Amino acid sequence: MKAIVQRVTGASVTVGEERISSIGRGLCVLLGISVEDTQKDADYIVRKILNLRLFEDENGRAWTKNVMDGELEVLCVSQFTLQCILKGNKPDFHSAMSAEFAQPFYSSILENLRSAYKPELIKDGKFGAYMQVHIQNDGPVTVELTSPPGPTDPKQLSKQEKQQQRKEKTRSKGPSESGREKVAHRSRPDPNASSGAEGDVSSERES
CATH class of the missing domain: 3.50.80.10 (D-tyrosyl-tRNA(Tyr) deacylase)
Structure with a gap:
């Protein structure tokens, strides 16, 4: 319209x-x-x-x-x-x-x-x-x-509604387990990183 x-x-x-x-x-x-x-x-x-x-x-x-x-x-x-x-x-x-x-x-x-x-x-x-x-x-x-x-197709409407419901459930539950594992993995120190090498982030923050 x-x-x-x-x-x-x-x-x-x-x-x-x-x-x-x-x-x-x-x-x-x-x-x-x-x-x-x-x-x-x-x-x-x-x-x-x-x-x-x-x-x-x-x-x-x-x-x-x-x-x-x-x-x-x-x-x-x-x-x-x-x-x-x-x-x-x-x-x-x-x-x-x-x-x-x-x-x-x-x-x-x-x-x-x-x-x-x-x-x-x-x-x-x-x-x-x-x-x-x-x-x-x-x-x-x-x-x-x-x-x-x-959408005018009933099947498409139903699919759109289900997608919206999944999004709302995801928001209400918070981060998924896999998401939390990824965050934890990123936060672990790299064992191959040197403690005082040039460009080391932790050294720069401590200095």
Whole structure:
């Protein structure tokens, strides 16, 4: 999943002659859903949108506050063209999720944003419509978000989980026996080393 997050002083969506929605200071988010996206991708994007520190604090320090800290608005606009793949100079959108599935998926993202924040501060365009999006970028500040890729093969997922479990067990047990033996072996004095030869580490430390 991809999102273009812009800090704005104002943004609005118009369809035809009708203004669908508008916000004041806050974030305008263009959201592109791919055919491979899952709820995990949606959760990541929602969390990042709400927690990105793109605003200043009361003392003017930049990059310290997120949109929730200032109780600012968020305008989301569905943007399938973010999933564009160029074939020469022609854009191809086969990697974008089809409208049939993307619409309920996109609606669930909006609901997640509203439930995690304040519903009245989350605004939307009109899914599938030909929209005019007016953005007053503040800064300009623009951040591109891409949800991290993850394995989709169940066998690969299971293998990844087992590897993580082994790592956690290793950390909880501490160094292994073989590891402690290696440390002990390295700490033993070399019987062939001279006690006072030039370059001998122990002699240098004692002098």
